[in-house]
Structures are given as C-alpha cells and as structure tokens.
Amino acid sequence: MEGINALNKTKHDMELCNNNDYDQFSFPKRPTVDINFQDITYTVNTITAAKKEILHGVSGEFRSGELTAIMGPSGAGKSTLLNILAGYTLKGCQGTICINGINRKSRIEQFLKMSCYITQDDELRPLLTVREAMMLAAHLKLGLSRSNAEKSKQVSYILGLLGLKKHENTRTSRLSGGQRKRLSIALELLTNPPILFLDEPTTGLDSVSTTSCVSLLKNLAGEGHTIVCTIHQPTASMFEMFDHLYAIADGDCIYQGSSSNLLPFLSSLSLHCPKYHNPADFLIEVAVGEYDSNIKSIAAAAAKHGRQESTPYSEEIIKEENGLPVRVLQTKKSPAFDIIEYTTCLAEPAPLWYQVFHLLHRNFIITRRSKLPLALRIFMHFVISVMFGIIYNNVGNNANSVFGNYIYVYGTNLFLHYTGQMAVTLSFPLEFKVLRREHFNRWYSLVPYCIATLLIEIPFQIICVVVYLVPSYLLTGQPLEWIRFLMFLMFTVAVCLTAQSFGFLIGATTPVTLAVFIGPVITAFLSVFGFAMKYNDIPSYLRVFYHVSYFRSSFQGSLMSLYGNNRSYLPCLENGFHGRNGYCHYTHPTKFLREMEFEDPNPVFDVSYIVSVCLLVYMCTATAIWYRLNKR
Numbered sequence: 108m109e110g111i112n113a114l115n116k117t118k119h120d121m122e123l124c125n126n127n128d129y130d131q132f133s134f135p136k137r138p139t140v141d142i143n144f145q146d147i148t149y150t151v152n153t154i155t156a157a158k159k160e161i162l163h164g165v166s167g168e169f170r171s172g173e174l175t176a177i178m179g180p181s182g183a184g185k186s187t188l189l190n191i192l193a194g195y196t197l198k199g200c201q202g203t204i205c206i207n208g209i210n211r212k213s214r215i216e217q218f219l220k221m222s223c224y225i226t227q228d229d230e231l232r233p234l235l236t237v238r239e240a241m242m243l244a245a246h247l248k249l250g251l252s253r254s255n256a257e258k259s260k261q262v263s264y265i266l267g268l269l270g271l272k273k274h275e276n277t278r279t280s281r282l283s284g285g286q287r288k289r290l291s292i293a294l295e296l297l298t299n300p301p302i303l304f305l306d307e308p309t310t311g312l313d314s315v316s317t318t319s320c321v322s323l324l325k326n327l328a329g330e331g332h333t334i335v336c337t338i339h340q341p342t343a344s345m346f347e348m349f350d351h352l353y354a355i356a357d358g359d360c361i362y363q364g365s366s367s368n369l370l371p372f373l374s375s376l377s378l379h380c381p382k383y384h385n386p387a388d389f390l391i392e393v394a395v396g397e398y399d400s401n402i403k404s405i406a407a408a409a410a411k412h413g414r415q416e417s418t419p420y421s422e423e424i425i426k427e428e429n430g431l432p433v434r435v436l437q438t439k440k441s442p443a444f445d446i447i448e449y450t451t452c453l454a455e456p457a458p459l460w461y462q463v464f465h466l467l468h469r470n471f472i473i474t475r476r477s478k479l480p481l482a483l484r485i486f487m488h489f490v491i492s493v494m495f496g497i498i499y500n501n502v503g504n505n506a507n508s509v510f511g512n513y514i515y516v517y518g519t520n521l522f523l524h525y526t527g528q529m530a531v532t533l534s535f536p537l538e539f540k541v542l543r544r545e546h547f548n549r550w551y552s553l554v555p556y557c558i559a560t561l562l563i564e565i566p567f568q569i570i571c572v573v574v575y576l577v578p579s580y581l582l583t584g585q586p587l588e589w590i591r592f593l594m595f596l597m598f599t600v601a602v603c604l605t606a607q608s609f610g611f612l613i614g615a616t617t618p619v620t621l622a623v624f625i626g627p628v629i630t631a632f633l634s635v636f637g638f639a640m641k642y643n644d645i646p647s648y649l650r651v652f653y654h655v656s657y658f659r660s661s662f663q664g665s666l667m668s669l670y671g672n673n674r675s676y677l678p679c680l681e682n683g684f685h686g687r688n689g690y691c692h693y694t695h696p697t698k699f700l701r702e703m704e705f706e707d708p709n710p711v712f713d714v715s716y717i718v719s720v721c722l723l724v725y726m727c728t729a730t731a732i733w734y735r736l737n738k739r
C-alpha cells in the first residue's frame with residue numbers, strides 16, 4: 108500500500124513539476140498560487156507604550172495570472188500589507204492568510220521558498236556586472252541541480268526577456284533606475300517563483316521606464332505568476348494595465364476589484380469622478396477625504412461589494428437572504444494542491460561548500476575592483492608606520508628611550524585597534540541591506556556568508572598589520588630576532604582581529620550614527636587599563652576592566668615580546684652616542700618591566716584570552732545578524 112502511495116506521489120510530483128526543462132530557454136512551468144487573506148490586523152507598540160493599529164481587519168484575494176496593485180495615499184498601510192503578505196512581517200499581525208485555500212501559518216517556510224520580495228531600494232552589488240550578478244544568483248539559487256551551461260542559457264534568456272542583454276557587461280552601479288529595477292526582478296526570476304511581491308517598483312522612474320516596468324510585470328502575470336505590487340499614483344494608461352486593484356485608506360480596504368469597476372463602484376456611493384480626471388488621482392483624493400468622502404462608510408461598502416469575479420479556488424453559490432436570492436463567493440473546501448507538494452519541484456538548495464565557494468568568488472571580484480580604497484588602506488598603514496618610525500627612531504635599542512618605546516608599542520596597538528574596527532563598523536550597515544534582501548529571498552544561509560566574508564577580511568587585515576609593523580619595527584630599532592618580531596606580530600594581529608570582530612558587532616547592532624563613536628569610545632576606555640597606571644592605583648570597582656581588557660593583554664604581551672625573555676642589557680645612548688656619565692635607569696629591561704608590573708609574563712595565556720574574546724564576539728555578531736535577519 109505504501110509503495111502504491113509513494114508511486115502515486117512521485118507521479119503527482121512529476122505532474123506538478125513538469126516542463127521543468129531549461130533546454131527550452133523558457134521558464135519551467137510552475138503551478139499557480141492564489142493568496143487569500145481574511146481580517147488582517149497589524150498592531151505596533153508606540154513610544155508611549157500604547158498600541159497603534161495600522162491595518163484594521165482587511166481582507167482580499169490576489170490571484171495567479173493577475174497583476175495586482177495595492178494603492179492608497181502615503182501612510183495608508185500599503186507597504187505594511189505587502190510586508191505581511193510576503194512574510195516579511197509576522198510579529199504584530201493577526202488574521203488568516205491562505206495559499207490556495209490552505210492556511211499559511213504552518214507552511215511559512217515553504218511559502219518563502221516559492222515567493223520573492225523585491226524591495227523599493229534596489230539593493231545590488233555595485234561592483235558586479237549584470238551578468239556576474241545573474242550568474243551568482245543562478246549558482247546560489249539553482250545549486251547543483253543545473254549545469255553551468257544550463258544556468259548560463261537561463262541567464263541569457265531572462266536578460267533578453269527583460270531587455271538587459273545589451274547591458275550584461277555593465278556594472279550594476281552604472282545602470283539607470285529602470286534597468287536596476289529590471290535587474291532586481293531578473294535576479295529573482297531565475298527560479299521562476301510563482302509569487303512576486305514588489306514594493307513601489309515604479310518609484311523614481313520616468314514615465315517610459317515606468318510603463319516598461321509595468322508592462323513587464325503584466326507579461327509575467329500573463330505567464331501565470333501572482334504579482335502584487337504597491338504603487339503610488341499611476342498615470343491613467345498605467346492604471347488600466349492592472350488586472351486587480353486593492354485600495355487602502357487609513358488601514359481600511361476601500362476598494363477591491365478590476366480597475367474598470369472602480370468608478371462605477373464609487374459612483375454608487377455618490378462619489379463621481381470629474382470628467383477627464385485620472386481615476387487613480389480620483390481614488391487618492393477620495394481616500395484622503397476630499398469630496399466629503401467618509402472612509403469608514405466606503406470601507407463598509409467595499410467589504411460588502413468584495414471581489415465579484417470567481418476564482419479557481421472560490422465558487423459562486425446562490426444563497427437566500429430575506430427571501431431574495433443573492434450571489435455569494437465561497438472558498439472551495441479542497442484546494443487544487445498544497446504548497447508543500449509544490450516545494451518538491453524546487454531546486455535543491457546549494458550545498459554549504461558550494462555557497463561558500465561562490466560567495467568567496469564574488470568577494471574576490473569585488474575586492475579586485477575596489478582597488479583604490481583597499482590600496483589606500485594599505486598605503487595609510489605604511490605611511491603611519493614610517494611616521495611612527497621617524498618620530499620614535501631607534502627607541503627600541505636605547506635604555507634612555509624606554510618610555511618612548513613604551514608609547515610606540517601603545518600607539519601601535521591603539522592604531523591597529525582603531526583601523527581594524529572602524530573599517531568594518533562603517534561598511535557593514537550598508538552591506539546589511541543587501542544581505543537582508545539576498546537572505547530573505549533564500550539565496551544562501553548565514554554560515555557560508557560569514558565564512559566567505561571572514562576569508563577575505565581576515566587575510567586583508569593581517570596584510571595591513573604586516574605592512575605597518577615591518578617598517579616601524581625596523582625604524583624604531585627593535586631587536587632583530589625572529590622570535591620577538593613574530594610574538595609582537597602575533598599580539599598585534601590578535602588585537603586587530605578582535606577589534607575587527609567588535610567592529611562587525613557594532614556595525615551589525617547599532618545605526619551608523621551611533622557606531623561612529625561607540626567604537627572609538629570602547630577602544631579608548633579599554634586602552635586606559637594597563638597603560639601608565641599601576642594596578643593598585645585603579646579604583647577597586649574598575650579593576651574588573653583591567654582583567655577583561657584584551658587591549659591590556661595585547662599591550663603587555665607586545666612589551667614582553669620586546670623586553671621580556673631575558674633581553675640583554677640595553678645600550679645607554681644620548682643623541683645616538685654613549686652618554687658621558689654612562690648611567691641609564693633602565694639599562695636592564697627587566698627593571699622597567701618590574702616597575703610597570705609586567706613581571707609574570709604568560710604570552711600563551713594572553714594570546715589565548717584575546718583569541719577567545721575574538722571568537723566570542725564573532726559568535727555574538729553572528730547571533731545578532733541572525734536575529735536581525737529573522738526578526739519578522
């Protein structure tokens with residue numbers, strides 16, 4: 108019996124997924140999907156802790172094969188509704204959303220796999236060309252289910268379909284607004300998702316680009332997709348292109364139906380559109396209360412009016428009300444298919460190593476193309492190194508300049524801490540927007556993303572440390588012993604990478620305006636402990652910071668690398684020559700270390716501690732990013 112069921116299921120799956128053939132250079136056929144939502148309310152907490160209801164129990168149905176526009180004045184709740192339907196917002200939302208008649212609640216993961224959400228700001232990687240961006244999306248979204256040749260053909264087909272073939276070698280930063288919008292759509296079309304949500308796809312486009320964008324969406328709807336977009340104020344001709352209109356005012360639905368039925372509906376409420384007036388403008392004017400319109404009574408009429416056309420998942424029945432027969436639409440009990448079955452025809456997700464490989468490849472391309480900022484970063488490390496080397500020339504080999512060397516070591520740690528931290532603190536918030544879009548649309552998971560990012564950032568940061576350390580080490584006259592140099596390098600690399608991990612954490616959790624000073628404040632605070640201050644001089648309630656400061660561990664570890672391990676007597680020089688009286692207080696470096704209370708060196712413990720902090724902060728960062736990506 109089980110065998111027969113399995114056989115039937117396989118047959119059914121094949122029927123669902125049939126024509127999944129890329130050789131035809133066309134979209135694999137997907138089953139159609141209708142969305143039905145009932146009584147959706149959305150409530151947020153305000154600063155005063157009072158609850159604010161933004162959507163007041165809206166209902167409707169968006170069907171496959173239709174281009175639906177959610178319209179309404181600014182602040183009406185269009186984006187809020189779109190976010191809820193797309194699964195982008197889950198918290199604070201009440202009501203029922205059905206996919207082909209089945210409640211979505213227990214199937215949200217499957218739903219997200221078969222839909223895509225294109226945000227208003229086209230978050231693209233500016234340094235990739237159109238084709239590179241498309242190929243990357245193809246590799247990540249189609250995984251190993253297609254050969255490279257098939258992916259390439261599919262990319263060419265979609266670029267041709269969206270009129271981007273001519274621009275395939277153009278960097279995305281150089282595309283026009285309309286081309287960027289089309290590319291955002293093209294990237295998501297690779298898996299041919301049955302549902303597309305678009306937040307204001309025409310905002311910022313000129314009239315020609317707007318028309319071409321809406322025509323494209325209309326064509327996609329014609330292929331069986333369910334396309335839902337929010338729109339501000341379309342022109343009269345564009346307005347007619349929408350198959351279905353869903354109008355919202357102040358959180359209530361004031362109309363749903365075809366665009367051609369809008370004016371008759373409003374007329375039935377004694378709201379007559381002036382002659383030669385754009386119906387879309389008229390709708391907005393009504394929605395903001397002009398023409399003495401009352402939103403609540405229009406919403407009540409719209410709820411009664413509902414959608415008049417039947418759907419494959421609803422049927423028209425005749426009921427008797429007050430002795431009169433009335434037509435009513437009723438959702439069919441048994442859906443055509445469940446989306447759980449649909450997900451059997453989705454491409455297998457790319458394995459982790461494959462995601463890492465392609466994300467790393469992308470990072471390499473981006474790094475190669477951002478030569479100037481990277482070269483500048485390395486160059487500045489070299490310049491500061493030479494400046495330090497000149498200012499603190501030969502202090503490392505002079506008993507008279509031990510304090511100068513002390514400051515050089517402190518400055519080195521501080522400089523590398525700042526550069527390691529700030530470089531990522533400021534860039535990550537920008538990166539996060541693209542990450543959120545790609546992650547939400549199921550391109551990759553967080554682990555491969557983090558691995559691919561760190562595999563580029565960590566070696567680059569190490570290069571910066573080496574570029575800084577080598578010239579300054581030589582110019583400041585530090586001991587020419589490999590072991591001391593490598594220990595010094597180890598501590599400075601460790602502090603720099605820990606600072607980088609903090610930079611990621613701050614960038615991932617705080618807005619840029621706060622991040623720019625939180626990072627330096629933390630650095631300055633941690634760097635005080637252990638610098639020119641004896642342990643007993645620190646107020647007892649602040650001593651905990653002495654112990655937790657990884658900066659202090661690195662600073663002390665760096666000094667130990669240069670002066671510890673039985674360093675021989677230092678020459679006692681005055682202006683580069685042996686002094687006349689021949690007395691230097693710190694001729695023996697151990698004396699200096701003892702006075703500074705650095706007597707019990709434990710470099711293994713110190714470096715292990717710094718590395719542990721670094722790993723802990725990376726784990727916190729990954730958790731914070733995960734939380735932000737999944738906070739819906």
Ligand SMILES: Nc1ncnc2c1ncn2[C@@H]1O[C@H](COP(=O)(O)OP(=O)(O)OP(=O)(O)O)[C@@H](O)[C@H]1O
Nearest residue numbers: 151152153161179180181182183184185186187188
């Ligand atoms: N988290 C929130 N806290 C408080 N108010 C919110 C929150 N989210 C949305 N709102 C409010 O809900 C209303 C609807 O916002 P929404 O972004 O959906 O409007 P919209 O119709 O898309 O407007 P626009 O066309 O200007 O983008 C607005 O008044 C907005 O201020």
